[in-house]
Amino acid sequence: MSLKEIYQVLPPILREQIQSLPRTIQESLEEIRVRQSRPLEVITSEQNWFVNANCQLSAQPQNPIIPTKEDCSQMVNLISRHSLYALEEELRMGFITVEGGHRIGIVGKVTIEGGKVKIIRDLTGFNIRIAKQIKGVGEGLIPFIFTSATIHNTLIVSPPQCGKTTLLRDLTRIASTGSDVHRAVKVGLVDERSEIAGSIHGVPQLDIGVRTDVLDACPKAEGMMMMIRSMSPEVLVFDEIGRVEDREAIQEAIFAGVKIFTTVHGQSIEEIQKRPLLAQLLADKAFTRIIILNRGKGPGTIVAIYDESLRSIRLNGAVGMTLL
Amino acid sequence: MIKWIGAMLIFGSSTWIGLQQAKQLAKRPLEIRQLRTCLSLLETDISYGTKPLADACLDIASREDHLISTLFAEMSKYLSDLNGQSTFTCIQAAVDQVWPETVMGSTEKRILLDLAKVLGASDRENQLSHLTIAIKSLEAQEEHAKAEQLRYSKMYRTIGVLAGTLIILLMI
Secondary structure (H helix, E strand, C coil), X not given: CCCHHHHHHCCHHHHHHHHCCCHHHHHCEEEEEEECCCCCEEEECCCEEEEEHHHCXXXXXXXXXXXXXXXXXXXXXXXXXXXXXXXXXXXXXXXXXXXXHCEEEEEEEEEEECCEEEEEEEEEEEEEECCCCCCCXXXXXXXXXXXXXXXXXXXXXXXXXXXXXXXXXXXXXXXXXXXXXXXXXXXXXXXXXXXXCCCXXXXXXXXXXXXXXXXXXXXXXXXXXXXXXXXXXXXXXXXXXXXXXXXXXXXXXXXXXXXEEEXXXXXXXXXXXXXXXXXXXXXXXXCCEEEEEXXXXXXXXXXXXXXXXXXXXXXXXXXXXXXX | CHHHHHHXXXXXXXXXXXXXXXXXXXXXXXXXXXXXXXXXXXXXHHHHCCCCHHXXXXXXXXXXXXXXXXXXXXXXXXXXXXXXXXXXXXXXXXXXXXXXXXXXXXXXXXXXXXXXXXXXXXXHHHHHHHHHHHHHHHHHHHHHHXXXXXXXXXXXXXXXXXXXXXXXXXXX
């Protein structure tokens, strides 16, 4: 994995520090957290570390590297390429997608206009989330989701940081590229948080397949309808369902004969059944495959796969395997 | 004979200096207008709001010519290459490099650098209002430069001729 795009947005002093971290740490980096006047922190898949002088890492800050106001303003210049005006929308949302599909979460002082967030100014905290595309993580699931005749409506259920988005991205890629058991289909991706395709100016930065059309930063429910009207997708992909209008849009889409891949935060099938929105969808048998993930054996451990009647499917010992 | 040739040379060069001075005066409003046009282009780019400053400058450089083109090309170069230095530092570097070759004065330079202090660092609305102010100030400078040209260019030309004549008369 290349961190080149990440180095490009770090001010020179911090860049040096991150570049001289041990290779093993660099390779497992998930987040770099820069907070003005507070210790520099890096988070790997195992643990969080503070970066101290001489590139020493420790769980508690000891003589840590402290990003200054100057560092933060340089970082803003690098991220925005001297053009904050071009990032108004992103600053309202609180994150910016940079080359390579990495996302930078931003906090600072918020300016309000008419009761709504207008823009974040005085940017003082950055969370660089390193996008990791792991191609092939979804391949183990091909027999469960794709058949030569059809594609299953799939819901991925998992707590945060368990590889939900990574898996969804790979399933998108597989659907639109084709596999041994199914032909490549037209995929419509509604990427509300720019997380799946990591688009910049509408151009996907990550591999989401050749036949995938992306509607970037668009609200899901509206986006689904736009996609169905304009792009005739065979599969619709979107992240994190949760609002009432999402449910209506899903029902509309399924009624229109479009297949759906989506995700939701949750621990288990019992838990998501308690939520009115999902209970309704499950009762309607909207999803024919429900995949539960956790971190049991590392990120992306498949706990169970259910069918539309919520019966657990066991095939070839795939349950319990880790994808990542 | 040689005396006459010398006299002609002196007369010629003195007239030429006068003409050059007049030309400089005529060039200044032109350059200011060019700069003003560039800022208007930048205004359009910013109000549309998708193009980073460096790209916008490069575009402007390709649409204008001569020194103003060089100025914007340099700005674009420094903005992309200076590793997160402040926007002001980047633009100042370009201005310092190109300005001595232009005929524009210190007021125009100050207007541009004042703009550089806020350029890129705020939301669209704010950027546009600063650009409007800069353009208005440049307009005033242009008017001023034009008035100066009308008043002095004839004078410079005449002084050139007269000074040449005077030196010759003194030397004879």
